[in-house]
Amino acid sequence: MSPTPQDPVLAVQDLRVTLPSRHGRLAVVDGVSLELRAGEILGLVGESGCGKSVTGAALLGMAPGPSGQISSTSMRLGDLDLAQLDERGWRRVRGSRISMIFQEPLTALDPVFSVGNQLLEVIRRHRPFNRRQARTAAADTLASVGFADWERALRCYPHELSGGMRQRVLVAMAMVCHPQVLVADEPTTALDVTTQAQILRLIRDLARQSGTAVLLITHDLAIVEAICDRAMVMYCGRISEEGPTHSLMHYPSHPYTAGLSAAMPRLSPGRVELVKGIPGSVPGPEQRPAGCSFSNRCERADDLCRSQVPLLRSADPAMPAVAHRHACHHPLAHAIDSATA
Amino acid sequence: MPGFEPSSRVWQKLRANRAGLAGFALVSLYGLIALAVALGWAGQEWSLVSGERWEPASSEHWFGTNQLGQDIFQRAIYSVRTAFEIGLLVALTSTFLGSVCGAISGWFADTWADDGVVFITGVLDSIPFYLFAAAVAFALQASTWAMQVAMVATFWTTTSRLVRAEVMRLRNRDFVQSALAIGLPPHLVLLRHVLPNTGHILLAQAAMVFVAAIKTEVILSFLGLGVKDGVSWGLMLAESTQEVLVSQFNNHLAAAIPLLLLLLGFNLMIDALHDALDPRQGSA
Numbered sequence: 001m002s003p004t005p006q007d008p009v010l011a012v013q014d015l016r017v018t019l020p021s022r023h024g025r026l027a028v029v030d031g032v033s034l035e036l037r038a039g040e041i042l043g044l045v046g047e048s049g050c051g052k053s054v055t056g057a058a059l060l061g062m063a064p065g066p067s068g069q070i071s072s073t074s075m076r077l078g079d080l081d082l083a084q085l086d087e088r089g090w091r092r093v094r095g096s097r098i099s100m101i102f103q104e105p106l107t108a109l110d111p112v113f114s115v116g117n118q119l120l121e122v123i124r125r126h127r128p129f130n131r132r133q134a135r136t137a138a139a140d141t142l143a144s145v146g147f148a149d150w151e152r153a154l155r156c157y158p159h160e161l162s163g164g165m166r167q168r169v170l171v172a173m174a175m176v177c178h179p180q181v182l183v184a185d186e187p188t189t190a191l192d193v194t195t196q197a198q199i200l201r202l203i204r205d206l207a208r209q210s211g212t213a214v215l216l217i218t219h220d221l222a223i224v225e226a227i228c229d230r231a232m233v234m235y236c237g238r239i240s241e242e243g244p245t246h247s248l249m250h251y252p253s254h255p256y257t258a259g260l261s262a263a264m265p266r267l268s269p270g271r272v273e274l275v276k277g278i279p280g281s282v283p284g285p286e287q288r289p290a291g292c293s294f295s296n297r298c299e300r301a302d303d304l305c306r307s308q309v310p311l312l313r314s315a316d317p318a319m320p321a322v323a324h325r326h327a328c329h330h331p332l333a334h335a336i337d338s339a340t341a
Numbered sequence: 342m343p344g345f346e347p348s349s350r351v352w353q354k355l356r357a358n359r360a361g362l363a364g365f366a367l368v369s370l371y372g373l374i375a376l377a378v379a380l381g382w383a384g385q386e387w388s389l390v391s392g393e394r395w396e397p398a399s400s401e402h403w404f405g406t407n408q409l410g411q412d413i414f415q416r417a418i419y420s421v422r423t424a425f426e427i428g429l430l431v432a433l434t435s436t437f438l439g440s441v442c443g444a445i446s447g448w449f450a451d452t453w454a455d456d457g458v459v460f461i462t463g464v465l466d467s468i469p470f471y472l473f474a475a476a477v478a479f480a481l482q483a484s485t486w487a488m489q490v491a492m493v494a495t496f497w498t499t500t501s502r503l504v505r506a507e508v509m510r511l512r513n514r515d516f517v518q519s520a521l522a523i524g525l526p527p528h529l530v531l532l533r534h535v536l537p538n539t540g541h542i543l544l545a546q547a548a549m550v551f552v553a554a555i556k557t558e559v560i561l562s563f564l565g566l567g568v569k570d571g572v573s574w575g576l577m578l579a580e581s582t583q584e585v586l587v588s589q590f591n592n593h594l595a596a597a598i599p600l601l602l603l604l605l606g607f608n609l610m611i612d613a614l615h616d617a618l619d620p621r622q623g624s625a
Contacts, residue, residue, distance in 0.1 A: 060522055066452070095523030102522075108515035112537045121533075122523045173523065 008035035009180045009213045010059070010098075013074040017051070017058050019285075020067050026285050028064065029055050030237040033312075036181060036213035041204060043228035043245070044217045045260070047282050051237040052217045056183040059215065060098050061090035077180060096126035099174040101203075103186040105166035109158035115142075115169050116154030119176060126177050141176040145169075145202060164195035171202060178210055185217045200227050221264045225249055230323065233257045236283065236293035239312060243324030253315045253324070253331035255298050292329065300330045354617035361613020367606030371421055371599075378422035386412060387419035387572050395589050405591040407577075408584055416572045417595040423573040424555045424603065431492045431554035436547040438493065439500025440536065446501065447508025448531050458505070462498040470495055474557055478566040488567050492557055496550045503546060507539045541618035548611045552604055559600065574600045 017029040029051045036042055046052045057063075058070045061082070075082040077097060085093065094100075102108040110118060119138045123129055129137060135154075142150035145168040158166055167187060174182055184203060188196035204227045207214045216228060224231045224245060231249075232242040233256065241254035252258040259278040280297040283289065292310050295301040308329070315324040315331065355361060377383045396406040404413035446458035465473070477491035484490070511517055512535070520530045561567035562575025577596035584592050 057518075057522075062518075062521060091524040091526060093524070094521070100519070100522040102515045102519055104515050108519045110516045110520070110534050110538070112540070113534075121525075125524050170519075173519075 007037070009038050009078060010034075010036040011074070011076045012059070012072055015055065015058060015070070015072045015075070017054050017063065018069050018071075019064065021286060023286065025069070028068075028237055028285060029058060032234070032237075032239055034215075034232065034239075036215060038180070038211040038213055039208055040230065041207055041214040041216055041228045043224035043231035044215055044234060045219065045221060045224055045231055046234035047219060049282055049284075050234045052234050053185050055234070056100065056185050056215060056217050059181065059183055060094050060100055061085065061087075062094075092126070095122050095174075095179075096177040097179050098181040098183065099177070099179040101167075101170050101174045101182065101184040101187045104190050105163050105170055106158075106190065108170055109166055111158055113157075114154065115156050115158065115161070119154070119169070119173055122173050122176050137176060138172075141172045142169075144206065145172045145175070146198075147172075163191050164198060167191060167195075167199050168202065171199070171206070175206055175210070175212070179212055182207065182212050182214045183217070184214060186219070187216070188223065189218070189220075196223075197226075203227070221249070221260060233260065236288055237285070238293060238309075239327065240294065241315075241324075241326040241328070242312070243315065247324045251324075253333075254294075254326045254328045255300055255330075255332060256294050257326075258332055292327075302330070304329050351617045355613055358613040358616065360609045361616075364606045364609025364611075364613060367602060368610055371603050371606070372425065374418060375422045375425035378419055379426075383418055385415075385419075387415045395584070395591075398591065404595045407580060407592045408589075413577075413591050413595045416577060417574075417599055419572050420574045420577065420596065421599065421603075423568055423571050424558065424600075427489065427492075427558045427573075428551040428554045430489055431496060432547045432551040434489075435493045435497040435550050436500055436543055439497040439546070440504050440539065440543055442497070443501035443504025444508050444531055444536055444539075447505035448512060448527070448535065450505075450509050450512070455505075458501065462501050465495060465498050471557070471560060474561060475564060475566055478561055482566070485569065488558065488561050491561070492554050496553060500543070500546045500550070503542050504539050507542055508535055511535050511538055541615075544618060545611060545615045548607065548614060552607045552611070555600070555603065 012035075013033050015029055015032045015034075016027055018025040018027050020026070032055055034042065044052045044055065054064050054068075061070065063070050072083055077093070080093070080097075082090075082093070109115070113121075116135075116138060119141065120134050123134045123137050127134070127137070138154060139150045142153050147153040147165075147168065153161075153165075153169075158169075161169065171187075174184075182203070187203065188199050191199060200223060203214060203216070206212065216223070218224060228245050230243065231245050233240050233248070233254065235256050241248065241252065241257045248257065249261060252261055256278070259276070262276040263278060265275050278297055283293070283296065289296045289306060291307045292298070292301065292305045295305040298305065310327040310329050312325050312327045315326050374383070378385075390410045391412050392402055392406040392410045394406065394408055394410050396402055396410070398405045402412050402414065404417060407413055407416070442458050442462075446455045449455050474488075474491040474495055477494055478487045481487035481490055508531075517530060517534055520534045521527070525533070558567055558573060559575035559578065562573050563579045565579070567573065567575050574596040577592055581590075581593035581596065584590070
């Protein structure tokens with residue numbers, strides 16, 4: 001069977017990342033499943049500490065610290081079984097088939113090497129190019145991320161570039177080997193708003209052109225709304241709701257998603273809305289309530305929520321094939337849902 | 342702003358530091374003398390008895406002669422070479438040893454490798470320095486390298502501790518994670534991205550060890566545990582203890598003043614290097 005655009009590039013089932021603690025191993029990421037299709041941008045949203053960055057790093061086989069452990073029931077990149085890879089195998093995948101962009105462009109580049117050096121390092125690692133071919137590839141990539149004067153850019157040191165330019169270099173380093181999957185961990189959080197928009201547009205355009213699937217990790221729902229095709233909301237290491245961006249943003253069925261959405265400042269002419277916060281704060285990994293991890297902050301929670309972990313299921317029982325799913329015992333109902341049901 | 346200073350800025354900072362420049366000039370001058378001696382162009386008659394006992398300074402014997410009638414100037418000049426030889430050897434060896442052990446210890450922090458290195462440095466550091474150096478030099482007296490071994494054994498620990506702390510700091514920086522995320526194996530990340538970022542520590546620390554080695558040589562030689570083939574300022578000072586009793590100060594001054602000037606020059610240079618290279622110091 002030849003791959004069709006509908007086949008996922010990356011399919012992960014039941015991803016778990018655990019860390020040792022005083023009470024045995026603690027799941028920082030607890031049973032996350034996700035599928036990414038070519039050219040698609042999937043948003044992974046959540047508050048800090050919810051495990052979204054750990055999830056992203058786990059997709060590159062990178063555990064949080066030497067004592068962290070990654071497991072999954074299945075993890076496939078195209079026809080490659082990632083779950084079977086040893087550390088050497090992972091090193092061949094990292095940077096070439098799955099790559100990553102980090103949050104802080106200031107610190108994600110090595111201060112003592114030039115941009116060209118760092119870009120060439122990626123190419124030499126993964127491609128059997130000679131010097132001229134490698135330079136051409138580096139130049140092409142720099143041009144594609146918007147460096148008109150790539151010759152000069154190659155010679156620049158990170159401190160000589162602005163934040164936005166550094167992030168472009170990081171995008172170039174991540175894209176230079178034309179990866180199938182790009183994990184972008186808060187790629188624009190450290191940038192000012194206008195630069196944010198440019199970088200996001202750049203990532204989106206590159207993903208569309210090259211067919212790279214992007215996992216965009218962010219805490220900012222506005223970014224999700226702006227460029228993501230689908231989104232997953234993460235809370236305490238679990239996915240609480242996922243679905244197409246429009247459906248998720250406008251018809252959230254998990255109270256947490258609804259809360260996040262209400263906490264987002266919206267500017268619309270003639271209307272002043274107060275930003276609503278979610279009461280309480282994210283519990284630490286050791287203080288999670290039994291059952292639904294959101295139950296201690298949720299006004300809809302009852303005894304069922306406090307005893308049983310809700311499973312991810314279709315938000316619309318009448319249409320189980322619809323990609324909008326939530327993990328909630330008492331989801332919010334929407335007019336549109338009842339209309340279709 | 343954290344991050345590495347651009348090399349041109351390092352130069353500007355160094356050039357603006359007058360005392361530092363003077364230090365550089367002084368150390369370079371000594372370096373040239375040491376080179377000239379090593380190449381056999383000067384100071385070759387250090388052991389030749391070329392005059393009477395305690396001749397005063399003259400055009401033939403610029404600094405006079407010592408108790409045995411040897412030319413003090415020749416001996417003082419030759420001692421520059423001795424000092425540089427010991428300083429360079431000890432500085433390079435202990436910097437290498439310290440950076441390797443420190444890097445391993447910092448990178449694998451909280452593992453048995455780190456525990457081992459921290460234990461050894463802790464034990465070595467807990468022994469009073471001169472006592473330890475003297476003990477090692479004494480224990481290895483038969484060996485030509487006894488003094489050098491003693492110094493390396495004590496000096497590498499400081500470098501190791503500094504590098505360890507810096508590597509632990511760098512390990513969690515994004516660019517290290519980023520280097521791992523492009524598929525580099527850990528040993529290459531350590532070698533290519535972590536160690537180069539400890540360069541400012543290694544350079545300043547190597548210079549400090551150089552000075553400490555020269556000072557220690559003087560003390561160990563004075564105690565008879567130091568230089569065996571050749572002459573050094575330490576040996577000259579040891580000789581002069583007999584001479585100052587009869588008011589012959591030439592030997593003493595010819596060893597003490599060059600030593601003082603070299604140490605002064607080096608300290609000025611280290612200060613300047615440290616100020617210019619430390620990325621944590623602002624651009625002010």
